[in-house]
Amino acid sequence: MSYSVGQVAAFAGVTVRTLHHYDKTGLLSPTGRSHAGYRRYGDADLVRLQQILFYRGLGFSLDETATLLDGPQAKVLAQLRSRQQELRAEIARLQRLDEATERAIEVQQTGVSLRPEERAEVFGEVAFDLSYATEAQVKWEHSDAHRQAMARASAHTKEDWRRLMGEAAAWRAELLAAFDDGEPGDGDRAMGLAEEHRQHLTRWFTPCPPDVHRRIADDFAADPRAFALVVPQSGQRPGLAAYLCEAIHANARRSGGSRTESEEDR
Incomplete structure (x- = not known):
């Protein structure tokens, strides 16, 4: 069975012009012609074309491909091994670039410019969910406070993060103790912890007025990924996120923070 140049181009995913060029250079000349003089490709031609596309896909030039197709087997094997080593080196280089890019993305999304091993050392169980970080970045992209x-x-610095996380751990222990002791969410002890959290955010990130703190609290109650940034999974209790949210709202009312119309409608 034979095939026209258009059929072969469609089979192989190449252009007719490419097949004409292969014929002109002698890389792939069809074995047949129609009565009208048109190129006709047989099964053996298709096998050779498949080999050509394979070698071209590996990055070999047309001249190198011709040598591989028509040269001695030992030389073909040597060239393939050489190309394999080049590909492995390139894969390793791209892997390093991928890791560097991933780290750059994480820095952009989370604001944490620590190396992975430093993250594990400083943050411990507290994990940054990149899907949440991405959503937060989109949600607050026009916020000057978020950018700040x-x-x-x-x-x-790493030492800054150590101090920050030390403060957060001490605060978290007090929060869990208040919750486990049955302290009311709108009581003085819980509201005091809410205020400490607000001051912590102001000290380390950006001024956090009561209305902004309310919105953060609502995220804690609505999204487990947000709450996991303050209380890792191992320390969580049923109802704890809602408890913290209640305490923050109560503290905002005590501080005189007004609620906006959009917050009233939520």
């Missing part, structure tokens, strides 16, 4: 918070976070 990200800028300050990215400027923190």
Whole structure:
């Protein structure tokens, strides 16, 4: 069975012009012609074309491909091994670039410019969910406060993060103790912890007025990924996120923070 140049081009995903060029250079000349003089490709031609496309896909030039197709087997094997080593080196280079890009993305999304091993050392169980970080970045992309918070976070040193996380751990222990002791969410102890959290955000990231703190609290109650940034999974209790949200709202009312119309409608 034989095929026209158009059929072969469609089979192989190449252009007719490419097949004409292969014929002109002698790389792939069809074995047949129609009565009208048109090129006709047989099964053996298709096998050779498949080999050509394979070698071209590996990055070999047309001249190198011709040598591989028509040269001795030992030389073909040597060239393939050489190309394999080049590809492995390139894969390793691209892997390093991928890792660097991933780290750059994480820095942009989370504001944390620590190396992965430093993250594990400093943050422990507290994990940044990149899907949440991305959504937050989109949600607050026009917020000057968010941009300021990200800028300050990215400027923190490893020692800054140690101190920050130490404060957060001590605060978290007090929060869990108040919750386990049955302290009311709108009581003085819980509201005091809410105020400490607000001051912590102001100290390390950006000024956090009561209305902004309310919105953060609502995220804690609505999205487990947000709450996991303050209380990792191992320390969570049923109802704890809602408890913290209640405490923050109560503290905002005590501080005189007014609720906006959009917040009233939620």
